[in-house]
Amino acid sequence: MIDPDVELQIPPKPEYVALVRHVVGAAARMGGLSPDLVDNVKLAVSEAATNAVTTTRRANSEEPVEVRAELEGDRLVVLVTDRGSHDEAVRALETGDTVPSSLDFSFERGLSLPLIQGLVDEFEIEPRDGGGSVVRMTIIETEPAEPDAEATT
Amino acid sequence: MNLDLETSTHGTTSVVTLRGEIDVYTAPRLRQALIDLVGQGATDIVVDMDKVDFLDSTGLGVLVGGLKRVKSNEGDLKLVITQDRIMKIFDITGLSKVFPIHGSLDDALQSP
Numbered sequence: 001m002i003d004p005d006v007e008l009q010i011p012p013k014p015e016y017v018a019l020v021r022h023v024v025g026a027a028a029r030m031g032g033l034s035p036d037l038v039d040n041v042k043l044a045v046s047e048a049a050t051n052a053v054t055t056t057r058r059a060n061s062e063e064p065v066e067v068r069a070e071l072e073g074d075r076l077v078v079l080v081t082d083r084g085s086h087d088e089a090v091r092a093l094e095t096g097d098t099v100p101s102s103l104d105f106s107f108e109r110g111l112s113l114p115l116i117q118g119l120v121d122e123f124e125i126e127p128r129d130g131g132g133s134v135v136r137m138t139i140i141e142t143e144p145a146e147p148d149a150e151a152t153t
Numbered sequence: 154m155n156l157d158l159e160t161s162t163h164g165t166t167s168v169v170t171l172r173g174e175i176d177v178y179t180a181p182r183l184r185q186a187l188i189d190l191v192g193q194g195a196t197d198i199v200v201d202m203d204k205v206d207f208l209d210s211t212g213l214g215v216l217v218g219g220l221k222r223v224k225s226n227e228g229d230l231k232l233v234i235t236q237d238r239i240m241k242i243f244d245i246t247g248l249s250k251v252f253p254i255h256g257s258l259d260d261a262l263q264s265p
Contacts (some may be wrong), residue, residue, distance in 0.1 A: 015178045042207065043207075046209050050210075111214060
């Protein structure tokens, strides 16, 4: 079994969310999660990272967003930490207000939280000591695949 | 990884063909493409997601925004979805009941 634990920091910029998704998705795959769950992990971590990046930018901060993924037995725990405003992070998550919109063509909002909740087994967002937020998501594997199996993704 | 976006016209229908990943970084380009189409008078739009590898809530939001816009002009925005992992996202959010969804571009173009 390859130890799939990963930890990375990204600048609070939208173009780095894809990097988070691919690294955490690869860790989930190496950890033996089934292809369906790997897809769920990639989407859930993208949503959380998008929210963290947006919240950090709204605080006019350049502080990095931190992402950790740890396999604990049959479950993958993903932590996404930002140093923006916790109240703003909760508000943005609940309203889906994650995209700065200057064009006359509104995004439908409020889709992020229901999506995350439909993808992961456990979800919580807590204030971080020293400011900001920590999102903790847990995905539980119920049908283990062969570790390192070729995924269809 | 990025998003390739092509628009074409089939009769009176505008088709947006997507290839790649739709997220917070790339969704604004899809939004702009839909704005441009609506601005040019398009009322019937098909968004072909056969080659979409990834879609998140910002992408969903853009599609819903596009649907609302064409609906207000008596038009429609149909989706071509061929992959379970993309369909799953519409099911979780309830949007599979909101969009007309087709299994192929031909099917989408032929439906009324």
